[in-house]
Amino acid sequence: MNLNIHIRRLGSPQRTLVSDLKLEVPPGQVLTLMGPSGCGKSSVLAAIAGTLEAVAEGQSALGFEGQVLLGGQDVTRLPTARRGIGLIFQDDLLFAHLSVAENLLFAVPPGPIDVRKDQAEQALAEAGLAGYGDRDPATLSGGQRARVALMRALLARPRALLLDEPFSRLDAALRSQFRDFVFDHIRTAHIPAILVTHDHADISDPSRVVELAHAG
Amino acid sequence: MDPALRPVTRLRSRWPAVALLAVVFVPLLAVVLLALQSLADGVAWQALWTAPQTPTALALTLWTGLVSTVLAWWISAWLLAQGFVRQGLSGMTRALPAMLATPHAALAIGLVFLVAPSGWLLRAASPWLTGFEFPPPWPTTQDPWGLGLIVALVLKEVPFLLWTAASQLQRDDVRRRWQAEHSLAQTLGYGPSQAWWRVIWPQLAPRLLWPLMAVLAYGLTVVDMALVIGPASPPTLAVLAWQWLQDADLAVNAQGAAAGGLLGLLVLVNGLVWWRTSRRRPRWPNGRRGRLPSAMELPHTKRPVPNRAWYALVLVYAAILLALAVGSVAGVWPFPRLLPEAWTLQAWLGVWASAGTVTDTLSLGLASSLLSLLWCVAWLELAPRRWDSALRPLLYLPLVLPGVFWVVGLYGLVLHLHWEGRWPGLLLAHTTLVLPYVLLALSPAYLGFDPRYRSLAASLGHGRWHFLWRVKWPLLRRALAASAAVGFAVSVAQYLPTLYVGAGRWNTVTTEAVTLAAGAQRSLTGAYAWLQFVLPVLGFALAAWVGRPRRFTVTA
Numbered sequence: 001m002n003l004n005i006h007i008r009r010l011g012s013p014q015r016t017l018v019s020d021l022k023l024e025v026p027p028g029q030v031l032t033l034m035g036p037s038g039c040g041k042s043s044v045l046a047a048i049a050g051t052l053e054a055v056a057e058g059q060s061a062l063g064f065e066g067q068v069l070l071g072g073q074d075v076t077r078l079p080t081a082r083r084g085i086g087l088i089f090q091d092d093l094l095f096a097h098l099s100v101a102e103n104l105l106f107a108v109p110p111g112p113i114d115v116r117k118d119q120a121e122q123a124l125a126e127a128g129l130a131g132y133g134d135r136d137p138a139t140l141s142g143g144q145r146a147r148v149a150l151m152r153a154l155l156a157r158p159r160a161l162l163l164d165e166p167f168s169r170l171d172a173a174l175r176s177q178f179r180d181f182v183f184d185h186i187r188t189a190h191i192p193a194i195l196v197t198h199d200h201a202d203i204s205d206p207s208r209v210v211e212l213a214h215a216g
Numbered sequence: 217m218d219p220a221l222r223p224v225t226r227l228r229s230r231w232p233a234v235a236l237l238a239v240v241f242v243p244l245l246a247v248v249l250l251a252l253q254s255l256a257d258g259v260a261w262q263a264l265w266t267a268p269q270t271p272t273a274l275a276l277t278l279w280t281g282l283v284s285t286v287l288a289w290w291i292s293a294w295l296l297a298q299g300f301v302r303q304g305l306s307g308m309t310r311a312l313p314a315m316l317a318t319p320h321a322a323l324a325i326g327l328v329f330l331v332a333p334s335g336w337l338l339r340a341a342s343p344w345l346t347g348f349e350f351p352p353p354w355p356t357t358q359d360p361w362g363l364g365l366i367v368a369l370v371l372k373e374v375p376f377l378l379w380t381a382a383s384q385l386q387r388d389d390v391r392r393r394w395q396a397e398h399s400l401a402q403t404l405g406y407g408p409s410q411a412w413w414r415v416i417w418p419q420l421a422p423r424l425l426w427p428l429m430a431v432l433a434y435g436l437t438v439v440d441m442a443l444v445i446g447p448a449s450p451p452t453l454a455v456l457a458w459q460w461l462q463d464a465d466l467a468v469n470a471q472g473a474a475a476g477g478l479l480g481l482l483v484l485v486n487g488l489v490w491w492r493t494s495r496r497r498p499r500w501p502n503g504r505r506g507r508l509p510s511a512m513e514l515p516h517t518k519r520p521v522p523n524r525a526w527y528a529l530v531l532v533y534a535a536i537l538l539a540l541a542v543g544s545v546a547g548v549w550p551f552p553r554l555l556p557e558a559w560t561l562q563a564w565l566g567v568w569a570s571a572g573t574v575t576d577t578l579s580l581g582l583a584s585s586l587l588s589l590l591w592c593v594a595w596l597e598l599a600p601r602r603w604d605s606a607l608r609p610l611l612y613l614p615l616v617l618p619g620v621f622w623v624v625g626l627y628g629l630v631l632h633l634h635w636e637g638r639w640p641g642l643l644l645a646h647t648t649l650v651l652p653y654v655l656l657a658l659s660p661a662y663l664g665f666d667p668r669y670r671s672l673a674a675s676l677g678h679g680r681w682h683f684l685w686r687v688k689w690p691l692l693r694r695a696l697a698a699s700a701a702v703g704f705a706v707s708v709a710q711y712l713p714t715l716y717v718g719a720g721r722w723n724t725v726t727t728e729a730v731t732l733a734a735g736a737q738r739s740l741t742g743a744y745a746w747l748q749f750v751l752p753v754l755g756f757a758l759a760a761w762v763g764r765p766r767r768f769t770v771t772a
Contacts (some may be wrong), residue, residue: 008353051399053303079509080402093396097418102501106414107404110503117500129748156404 001027001071003048003160003192008065010040010047012073017043017062025160025192030183030204033196035212041196044212046161048078048194049087063212068161086158090165092149094137100124100148101133107155123151143174150182154189161186161193167202176201224392233599236591237607237705243629243648244308244610248617251625255477260470264478269450269473276484277453280362280446281436284369288431291370291525292377293417298523300385300398300416301408311530315375317752319709321730324368324444325745328357328733331364334551336539337581342552351551358448365446368691369438371532373431378428381420383660394419395644410506425494430615432490433483440711440726444733454479457620461716475619537749543742563739567747577708577724577751580640584646589656589696595655596662597684612652622649623716630717637719645713653716654703661695688713694763701759705752725751 003025011017017040025031035041046052068076069081075083075194094103103169104120127147129140137145146166153161164190165180167175183204186193202211255261263272299305330336333351335514342348357364385391394416401411437454438446446452451459453475460472547558567574596604614622626645627636635641666686689696710727729744 015612040499046399049399051402077511079511080399081405081407081505081508083403084405085403087400089396089400091393091396094395095397095415095419100503105503106401106501108503109405110505113500113502116503152406158403210347 001159001192002069003194004067004069005048006067007044007047010043010062010064010066012062018212021210021212023194025208027190027192027195028187030186030193030195031208031210032203032205033194033210033212034198034200035197035211039212041212042164043166044088045194045196048160049085049162050078050083051087084159086153086156086161088149088153088161088163090168092137092142092145094140094145094148096137098137099133100135100137100140103137103210103212104133104152104155105150107152108139108204109157118186119155123155124148127151142170143178146170146174146178147181150185154185158191160191161189163193163195165196165198167197167199179204224496230600232594233603236595236598237603240591241607241610241649243644244613246632247622247625247648248613249625250346250628251473251476251617251621254470254473254538254624254628257470257474260467260471261469261473263467264474269456270453270475272450272761273456274478276362276447276450277436278477279484280365280369280442280452281432282486284366284373284435285428285432287366288370288377288463289428291419292374292381295374295378295523295526295529296381296385296420297409297412298526300412302523304523304526305382308378309386312375312379312382313756314753315529315533316379317705317749317756318372318537319705319748320368320372320438320724321440321444321709321726321733322745322748323541324365324370324441325729325733325741326540327364327368327371328445329536329539329738329742331356333357336535336554339552339554349552357445360447360449360630362447362452365442365452368441368445369435371434371440371529375429377424377431381424384420384423389409400424405505405507405508409556410553414501422494425491426559428490433616433618434485436483437479437620439619440730443730443734453482454618456622461620461624462594469508472620475623476618476624479618480621483618487616488740500694537746540742540746540749543738544740544746546739546742560739563737563743566740567743572722573725573728573744574747576722577726580642580646580714580724581704581707581751581755583643583652584707585654585700587643587647588651588703589658589700592655592658593662593696594700596659609618614649615652615656621713623712626713626717635720636717639722642714642718642722645717646707646710649710649713650703650706653706654699657702658695661692665692694765697759697763698756701752701755704755708748708751708755 003023005021005023007018007021009016009019010021011019021044023033028167033044034039043052043062047066048068052062052064066076067074070083074087089180094100095106098106100116101120101124104123105116108116108119110116115118120133121130124133127150128146129148132140132144137148140148144205146169150166163182167179170178179202195204197203219756247345259453295308296305299308328335332338333354333356335356338346338348338351346352385394397415398408398411402408406414438460440453442452442455442544443458451455457472457475457479461469465470502734509740544563545559545561546556547560547562549556549558605708623645626648630641630644633641633644635644669687669691670683673687678686705754708724709726711730714722714724714727725744725747729741729748732741732744734742
C-alpha cells in the first residue's frame with residue numbers, strides 16, 4: 001500500500017510554506033523529510049494526517065491544496081479519524097489520566113476485552129515493558145515512554161505512519177536504540193512512513209530523503 | 217552587602233508576615249468560633265428538628281442545590297466540548313466578564329421580569345398565541361418546586377465554571393499539550409468530540425473540583441436569589457434560617473443558627489460524596505470509536521464559531537439586562553402590550569433622592585476592595601510560599617461556609633467590638649468576604665511573576681522598593697486592577713452581611729433590590745437591580761482602563 005502525496009500549496013493566505021511537493025513512499029520504507037526550522041515540515045505531516053487546524057490555532061489558519069493517496073484511495077477529504085494514518089509527536093503524549101496499559105488499550109480496536117488486553121500485553125512485552133501495565137506513565141523513563149507511544153500508534157493498526165522528530169527528546173545512546181526499534185516495527189508492520197528530523201543520523205534510507213527549503 | 221542581594225529568608229523579614237497573618241486570622245477565627253459557639257445549643261437543635269417546615273425545606277435545598285449543580289456542570293462541560301472542538305473558546309471567553317459581573321440577585325430579578333405571568337415572555341406571546349388578555353394565575357415565579365431557582369442558579373454558575381475552565385485551557389503549555397493530544401486521539405481513529413470526552417475532559421474535570429465545590433456550596437446555601445425567585449412556603453432551608461435569624465425571639469434566632477450549622481454540614485457531606493465519586497478511576501477504555509463524521513470540513517473554509525447554545529445563553533443575559541432597564545423606566549404597562557404605554561424616570565428620581573444608598577454601596581465596595589488588595593499584595597510579597605499554601609484553605613473558608621452560618625459569627629464579633637449597625641462593622645463584614653476573592657483573582661498572576669526580574673533588577677543595583685514600584689507592580693498593573701474590581705463586585709453583591717451586621721440601618725443597592733423584589737414597585741426594583749449590575753461593570757471598565765497596555769508611539 002503506497003503513500004502518495006502531492007502538495008500543490010500549503011500555507012496561510014499571506015504566506016506559502018510549501019508548494020509543489022511530491023512524495024511517494026512504498027510500504028515498509030521510511031522517507032526522511034529534512035529542512036531548516038519553520039520551513040513547514042511539521043505542517044506537511046499535519047496536512048497528511050488532517051490535523052492542520054490544531055497546528056494553526058492562535059495564528060492565521062493554514063490551508064492545504066493537494067492530494068493524499070493511500071493505497072490508491074484518496075483520503076484528502078476524510079476526517080483524521082477515518083484516514084488510518086498514525087502520527088508520532090516529538091512529545092510522547094501519553095495520556096496522564098490513564099495507566100500505561102490503558103493508554104495502549106485506548107488504541108486497540110473494539111472487541112472482546114480479553115483479546116484486547118492480550119494485544120496490549122503483547123505490545124508491552126515487545127517494548128521490553130512486560131509488567132509495567134498498571135504504572136502511571138509519568139513514572140516511566142523518557143525512552144520507555146517513547147516506546148509506549150510507538151506501540152500505541154501501531155496498535156490502532158494504521159495504514160501509514162508519520163513521525164515528527166520523535167528522537168529529538170532522547171539522549172544519544174537511547175536515540176540510536178529507539179531508532180532501530182522504530183524502523184524494525186515499520187518494516188514488520190509493512191506500512192509506509194515519513195520521518196521529519198534535523199539529524200542526518202536519523203536517515204534510514206539515503207535514497208529517500210527530501211530536503212525542504214525555506215519558502216521565501 | 218548590597219541590600220537587594222540580602223537573602224530574603226532571614227527570620228527578621230518574617231515579622232511583617234506574622235503581623236499580616238494576625239490581622240486576618242484573628243477576626244477570621246473569631247468569626248468561625250463564635251458561629252460554632254452558637255451551635256452548642258441543644259434546645260435550638262431540638263426546635264429545628266421538630267419545626268414543621270424543616271423536612272420540606274431540607275428536601276427543597278437538596279433538590280435545588282444538587283440539580284442546579286449537576287446541570288451547571290454538564291452544560292459547562294458540553295459547551296466547553298463544543299468550544300474546544302470548533303476552536304470557539306476565545307470567542308466565548310470574550311462575553312464572560314459581563315456575565316460574571318451580573319450579581320446573583322440582579323439576575324434573579326431580571327429573570328422574574330421575563331418569566332412572571334405578566335413578564336416579557338408571555339407578553340411577547342399574548343394574545344396572538346396564548347389568547348390571554350390578562351396575566352394567567354401561573355406560579356412561574358417562586359414556584360413551589362424550585363424550578364425558577366434552579367434555572368437562575370444554572371444561568372449564573374455556567375459562566376463561572378466556563379471562566380475557570382477557560383483559564384486552565386488558555387494557559388499556553390496546557391493548551392498546546394491538549395491540542396496535540398486531541399489530534400493524536402484522532403489519528404488513533406476517534407472523532408473530534410469523542411476525543412474531547414475521552415482524553416481532554418477527564419484531565420480537565422479534576423482541575424475544576426474547587427470551583428465546582430464553590431458552586432455546590434452556593435447552590436445549597438443561597439439566600440438572596442432564593443428570596444427573589446425561590447419557593448416561598450416553605451422556602452429552602454437557607455431562607456428559612458435567614459427568617460429565623462431575623463426573628464425578634466432569641467430562641468428562634470438560635471434555631472436559625474442551628475439551621476445554618478446544618479447547612480454547613482450539608483455542604484461538607486455533599487462535597488465529600490461528590491469528591492469521592494469524581495475520584496473513581498475510569499473503566500478500561502473499550503476502544504469503541506463512536507460515530508465518525510463522514511467528510512471533513514476543510515480548515516480554511518471553517519471559521520472558529522461558538523455554538524448555538526452559547527449564543528442562547530448570551531441572549532438570555534441580554535434579555536435579562538434589557539428587561540431590568542426597561543422595567544426601571546416603565547410607567548403604565550397594561551398586560552399584553554410588549555412595551556410600556558408611558559415611560560417615567562420616577563424610579564431613577566427615587567434612587568437619586570436616596571443617593572445615600574448608592575454612596576454607601578460605593579464607600580463599602582471601594583474601602584473593602586482596596587483594603588483587601590493591600591493585604592493580598594503584602595501577603596503574597598512577604599509570606600513564605602509554604603505558609604501561603606498551607607493557610608489557603610483557611611483563607612478560602614468564607615467562600616464555602618454558608619452565608620447564614622457566617623453572618624452569625626460575624627455578628628457576634630461585631631457585637632464584641634460594639635460596631636453593630638456602624639460603618640466599621642460593615643466594612644469588617646464586607647472585607648472578610650471580599651478578601652478571599654481578591655486573593656483568588658490575584659494569585660495566579662502575582663505568584664507567576666518571573667523571579668528572574670528580581671535578580672535582574674538587583675544585578676543592576678536596584679533595591680527591593682525600587683524593583684517593586686518600577687518593575688513588578690507596573691508589570692502586574694492589569695492583574696492588580698482586575699482583582700480590585702473583582703473585590704468591588706463581590707462587595708456590591710453582598711446581601712446577608714449588609715443587612716444583618718448593619719442591623720437594618722444600612723442600605724446598599726443590593727439590599728434595596730432584594731427587599732423591593734418582594735413588593736409591587738417594578739420600576740424601583742428594576743432601577744436598583746440595574747444599578748447592581750452597572751456598578752460592578754463600571755468597576756471592571758475602570759480596571760480595564762487602568763490596566764490597559766502601554767501604547768508605544770513608535771512602532772516597528
